[in-house]
Amino acid sequence: MTGTFINVAAVLAGTLVGRLVGARLPERLQERVLAGLGLTTLVIGVDLGLAWRDTSPLYVLGGVLLGGIAGEALRIEDRIAGVGDRLQAWSSRGRPHSTVSEAFFTASLLFCVGPLAVVGAIQDGLSGDYEALATKALLDGFASIALAASLGPGVALSAVSILLYQGGISLAAGLFAHILAEGSDALAALTSAGGILIIGISLRLLEVKDVKVGNFLPALVFAPALVGIVSVFR
DSSP states (O other), rough: HHHHHHHHHHHHHHHHHHHHHHTTHHHHHHHHHHHHHHHHHEEEEHHHHHGGGHHHHHHHHHHHHHHHHHHHHTTTHHHHHHHHHHHHHHHHHOOOOOOHHHHHHHHHHHHSSHHHHHHHHHHHHHHHOOOOHHHHHHHHHHHHHHHHHHHHHHGGGGGHHHHHHHHHHHHHHHTTTTTTOTTOHHHHHHHHHHHHHHHHHHHHHHTTTTGGGGGGGGGGHHHHHHHHHHHHOO
């Protein structure tokens, strides 16, 4: 889990830098920073989403639709937001406005949804190769600076999400290694579905539309699962 610990440290360090820098920036510059992060996130999401060219788009479409239905039924976003709201209530302590919930939710999704989190965690768990996660840590560190400058210290709480998500995958890496092997249809479907969710995050950052990305998280399971189900009947 070395790579996960590096990732956690990078996010915490980035949050600290973001708060030190962000406090000195006027509000309009903070808005520009967040808009720039939103645009960059959109490009990353589109790039990853196009991974469906390496498999059937139907796997991705089916995974996203089924994932959205399951997530809505389970009210995943409401539950995640509820955790953030409780943290926000605790941290605000009577102050009129706090962005802890939004920062925690947005950063957690941004840092945990994507192929590097999955593939890097598997590599780290199986062979101790944490190069992919170290690369992700660098990217997340810079992103956390921008997020913390605009949304506040709640970004640091996403380190817990990273620790549980990536750490859990690393510990159970043997179960996923064959299914999500590099170049497989399942990995392509997972990557593309993750890219679509990242596009949803960018729309939220840009204040275009809140598509409730949290409710689509099951798509990361359904998309590769559909590949496996179809392969059984071939």
